[in-house]
Each structure stands twice: as structure tokens, then as C-alpha cells.
Amino acid sequence: MKVTQVRTAGGSYPVYVGQGLLSMPSIWQRHLDGRVLVVSDDTVAGLYLERVGRVLDEEGRRWRSLVLPAGEEAKTVANWQRALDALVELGAQRDATVLALGGGVVGDLAGFAAASYMRGIRVVQMPTTLLAQVDAAVGGKTGVNHTSGKNLIGAFHQPAAVVADIDTLISLDxxxxxxxxxxxxxxxxxxxxxxxxxxxxxxxxxxxxxxxxxxxxxxxxxxxxxxxxxxxxxxxxxxxxxxxxxxxxxxxxxxxxxxxxxxxxxxxxxxxxxxxxxxxxxxxxxxxxxxxxxxxxxxxxxxxxxxxxxxxxxxxxxxxxxxxxxxxxxxxxxxxxxxxxxxxxxxxxxxxxxxxx
Known part of the structure; x- marks a missing residue:
């Protein structure tokens, strides 16, 4: 495993890169806090959501999931609203965590929901695509698309951690x-x-x-x-x-x-x-x-x-x-x-x- 510290004005956070990291909860569960909303898509959820949920259950943490359609078409204001609604239904407070389990679309939308809810709660990025691991999940750019252009609505919101398990790339087409x-x-x-x-x-x-x-x-x-x-x-x-x-x-x-x-x-x-x-x-x-x-x-x-x-x-x-x-x-x-x-x-x-x- 390799670890890179990303340093920003508000502090620093780790990016873990390695094999089998989703099966090593000791690495990523330390970055969770409060109630957890896991945002994923209908492709990734079928592969990894149960594994992540089992860890959350073993911790006794209150959590729920929001599974979006896969693809760029899902990065909409309407789905961002669904994420906010899910946080409200979870009873999430300012110590809650959004866990983004998926590719760049999931990471951008989940990160924007975390940036918006109660003026900002923590987000942990778990990128499962190569594009997200090397770019989208690192750096705090979040947002959704507008019909007139890509990423026209969004905010900067740095994650608490990024967990890039390269084993998840095997499942990519x-x-x-x-x-x-x-x-x-x-x-x-x-x-x-x-x-x-x-x-x-x-x-x-x-x-x-x-x-x-x-x-x-x-x-x-x-x-x-x-x-x-x-x-x-x-x-x-x-x-x-x-x-x-x-x-x-x-x-x-x-x-x-x-x-x-x-x-x-x-x-x-x-x-x-x-x-x-x-x-x-x-x-x-x-x-x-x-x-x-x-x-x-x-x-x-x-x-x-x-x-x-x-x-x-x-x-x-x-x-x-x-x-x-x-x-x-x-x-x-x-x-x-x-x-x-x-x-x-x-x-x-x-x-x-x-x-x-």
C-alpha cells in the first residue's frame, strides 16, 4: 500500500492506494464519524455495497444507502436532491459522513451533497474506477451537471480520506x-x-x-x-x-x-x-x-x-x-x-x- 498526504488550507488528508483495501476496514473506518450515508450506483452497489455495509453493521453504526443509476446522466440536480433527502431521512447531523462508493459521478454528486448539507459534513471517497482514483476523488471538486454544461453547479469540499483499492478496477469493462x-x-x-x-x-x-x-x-x-x-x-x-x-x-x-x-x-x-x-x-x-x-x-x-x-x-x-x-x-x-x-x-x-x- 502507498499513502499520499494531500495538504490544503484546511489541513491534510490521506489517499491510500493499494490492493484489497475495501477488505481492510481498519484503514478506512477510522475516517468515518456519526451516521453514514453510502452513495453508490446500481453497478458498483451489486459488487461492493454488501461488503462495506457489513463493516458498518459490525461497528454498530447507523447507516443507509442511496443507489443511483450508473452513468453521467445521473449527475443531476434531482439526484443531488435525493442525496440530501436521504441524509434528512437518516437523521444525519453535523457529525455525519457521506461515503462515496463508486466512480467519478458518484464521487462528485456525493461530495456536493456533503458540501451542501448543514453547510458541510465529512465525505470519504472510495473510488472504484481508474478515472476517479487518479483524478476525480482527489482534490475536493464536487458538483452536478446542468443541461447547458458539465459541472456548472458545485463546490470545493475536500474529503476526509480517499481509499483507492486497485482490485476494484478488475470489475471494470x-x-x-x-x-x-x-x-x-x-x-x-x-x-x-x-x-x-x-x-x-x-x-x-x-x-x-x-x-x-x-x-x-x-x-x-x-x-x-x-x-x-x-x-x-x-x-x-x-x-x-x-x-x-x-x-x-x-x-x-x-x-x-x-x-x-x-x-x-x-x-x-x-x-x-x-x-x-x-x-x-x-x-x-x-x-x-x-x-x-x-x-x-x-x-x-x-x-x-x-x-x-x-x-x-x-x-x-x-x-x-x-x-x-x-x-x-x-x-x-x-x-x-x-x-x-x-x-x-x-x-x-x-x-x-x-x-x-
Missing amino acids: DRDYCAGLAEVVKYGAIRDERFFSWLESRAEPINAHMPDALLEAVHASVQHKAEVVAADEREAGERALLNFGHTFGHALETATGYARFRHGEAVAIGMVLATRLSELLGKVRVGTAERLVHLLEHLKLPTALPGDVDRERLLALMRLDKKNRADRIRLVLLEELGRATVETCPTDDIREVLERS
Whole structure:
């Protein structure tokens, strides 16, 4: 097991990464308090809810569960309201804990419920997808989607702990597993060229779910995320770099109704678009995008926009992105592999990259 401490203005919390952690309650039950609401989805609950519930019963803790439909479509205001209703029905007070057992959708929604209920109660994140383990569960960004855009409603609310059991990744289908690898690649692209090269050399063991390679990939990603969060908890500066590929990706998800692409798939396409834009603007050497494409495709991720997606619709959605300032589109661009910057980009150049893709 590897442990990373995430340091924030309000204190620090541990991120545990290892095998079999859900079966080691001594590691995570110490972070629970009061009554517990376990939020999960109908895929994950069938696999792990009984195991977690047995521990809560053995502790004599009063708890209940809320099981949501699986998928991005569940990350709605209505389901956030259901989580709040469940806390009220549980009789939860300010010492209560929300336990988020699932992927990024569950973690975001459960975390937002914890941030909102009684102006903030504790949340423990138990991410069961690769994407959530390396990104969504760490750093305190919570929220739900609006029909006009992804994550438009939310709050910063740091967890009390994160428990990333890599054994849960075995239950993922191949598409969900690969989607999570996009966020792993992101850290190499924006912060660490050596890590990017390591991923290139270890793509086959990672594709094969080899525990040693997977543990190292998740742990390294968590360390990168922890360093960024410690430096910029509320996305005022460096943390914005973690949005590499996300402005394009979020627009693509919204344009396709959150049903066609996994989040990581959309981010993978978005990272390629952002790198092609970086090349067009002369920020990064030509050929960088092709190196990124090669790694992403080796990890079984998409790298191109489908021909039937309306490019002007994507551009309109990008203008709505919450990271923009004064109606200008701000994007994370590469200066080289391992180093990125945030720039305000000309709309015509963004349109050109979209039309070429």
C-alpha cells in the first residue's frame, strides 16, 4: 500500500492506494464519524455495497444507502436532491459522513451533497474506477451537471480520506478502464515528460491490468494531483493546468448528451485537439500531437472527433465553459511534453483545429 498526504488550507488528508483495501476496514473506518450515508450506483452497489455495509453493521453504526443509476446522466440536480433527502431521512447531523462508493459521478454528486448539507459534513471517497482514483476523488471538486454544461453547479469540499483499492478496477469493462487512462496520460503531458515516457514503455502491462504497473501509475498520478492541489486548492492558478483537454472534452460530452463518450474518452480527444492547437499557435514543436496520439491509441483511446459532431456547436459550448474570463476562451496548451500553460486563444484558430479534426 502507498499513502499520499494531500495538504490544503484546511489541513491534510490521506489517499491510500493499494490492493484489497475495501477488505481492510481498519484503514478506512477510522475516517468515518456519526451516521453514514453510502452513495453508490446500481453497478458498483451489486459488487461492493454488501461488503462495506457489513463493516458498518459490525461497528454498530447507523447507516443507509442511496443507489443511483450508473452513468453521467445521473449527475443531476434531482439526484443531488435525493442525496440530501436521504441524509434528512437518516437523521444525519453535523457529525455525519457521506461515503462515496463508486466512480467519478458518484464521487462528485456525493461530495456536493456533503458540501451542501448543514453547510458541510465529512465525505470519504472510495473510488472504484481508474478515472476517479487518479483524478476525480482527489482534490475536493464536487458538483452536478446542468443541461447547458458539465459541472456548472458545485463546490470545493475536500474529503476526509480517499481509499483507492486497485482490485476494484478488475470489475471494470475494458472501455471504462481505458477511459481512466486518459487522466493518467494527462499528468505526463502537462507535468512530467519522464512519466509520459514511462507510460509509453509500460503500455502493455497497463493494458493487461498488471498490478505492479497499475499501482505505480495510480500512485504517481495521485502524487501529481496532490502537489497541484497543495499549490492551488481552488483553481486560481496552477490547478487550471489539470483541465488540459477538458474544455474541448466537456463540450463534446455536452454536445452528445453525455451518452456517447465516457469522460476519459472525451478528454483524450480534447487533449489531442489542444495539442494540435498548441502546434498551430507555435507553442510546441510539430510532432508532439502525433506522439500523444500514438500513446493514447496504444491505450485503446479515441483521438479524433467523429465527423457527425457539429463543430460550431462545440465552439458555442466552449464559450460557456466556467474557466473562461470576459467571454474569452481559455485553454490549457502545451509548451513541450511535461510543461503546459493557460492561454486565451483566438476563436478562429480554435475553429480551424475543430474543422481539421
